[in-house]
Amino acid sequence: MSVLPRSFYARPTVQVAQDLLGCFLVHEINxxxxxxxxxxxxxxxxSIDPASHAYKKTPRSAPMYGSVGHAYIYFIYGNHYCFNVVARSxxxxxxxxxxxxxxxxxxxEIMKKNRNFLPSARPECFAKAKCIKGISNGPGKLTQAFGISKDCNQIDxxxxxxxxxxxxxxxxxIITTKRIGIKKATxxxxxxxxEKNEWASK
DNA sequence: CCGGTGATGCCCT
DNA sequence: GGGCATCACCGGT
Incomplete structure (x- = not known):
């Protein structure tokens, strides 16, 4: 149960993205x-990726220019947060x-509560067991399930x-594909x- | 929702 | 003109 050290994140961003697969995200809350x-x-x-917030340095994207191994969290679509880790060589x-x-x-069970995934709230969903997959299979869903929001921004x-x-x-x-939901650098x-993990999005 | 952007306006100099 | 504040609008890892 050892925490990923700073050196893990001080490598090429693409490499870190691949190596994070299989690692465990932990949030201690209440x-x-x-x-x-x-x-x-x-x-x-x-700065080489037009799809990245950090393509230009702004107050919002500044964390991506900061110390590796920290969280970068942003709010999107008026209803959800996305969780990133700062990583680069x-x-x-x-x-x-x-x-x-x-x-x-x-x-x-806590994740279900956070996502309002209680049988009483979602009878139609619980009719088909598959629906539970929706608890954390997307960037906004997993932050909601984990209770991760703005106040986690820049945590080490x-x-x-x-x-x-x-x-x-x-x-x-692992499998490699194009990124989802972007207009640039597609x-x-x-x-x-x-590979073959049923908890991924889409 | 809310940050980025470009437009507008104001004042200094 | 240029620096800075405000604002409306837009589009979103």
Whole structure:
């Protein structure tokens, strides 16, 4: 159960995005642990990547220029947050990895509550067991399930405190695709998923 | 929703 | 003109 060290994040953003697959995202909230296995990520390569917030340095994107291993969280579409980790090698100027989906491991009942996934609230959903997949299979869904919001922005993920990431237990085959929901740099194959994992988005 | 952007306006100099 | 504040609008990892 060791936390990923700073050196893990001080490597090329694309590499970190791949290596985060299988690692465990932990959020400790109200004395309870929420844990999910990272199954889908996307790399955003800062100043060379027109799809990245960090393509230009602005007050919002500044964290992606800051210390690697910290969280970068932003609010989007008026209703959800996205969770990124700052990662880049020495010769990159800015960069981050968007965590797009996790497989729930610990604290599933709390996640259901956070997502309003109670049988009483979603009878039609619970009719088909499949629907539970929707608990954390998207960037906005997983932050809601994990109770991650703006106040987690810039947290140091290498400190085992409130929000951190634990090393993976084993490597698994991954698949590489184009990134989702962007208009620029759509040719880059910077989305990564654990192969045959049913908790990824889409 | 809310940050980025470009437009507008005001005042200094 | 140029620096800065305000504002409306737009589009979103």
């Amino acid at each position: 004395g309870k642990q929420l844990i999910g296995k990272i199954v889908e990520t996307e790399a955003y390569c800062g 020495k010769n990159e100027i800015a960069g981050g990895v968007l965590v797009r989906a996790v497989e729930p491991i610990v604290g599933i 993920l290498t400190k085992k405190e409130k929000l951190y990431i634990i090393k993976k237990e084993r490597s698994e085959p 040719d880059k194959l910077w989305r990564f998923c654990i």
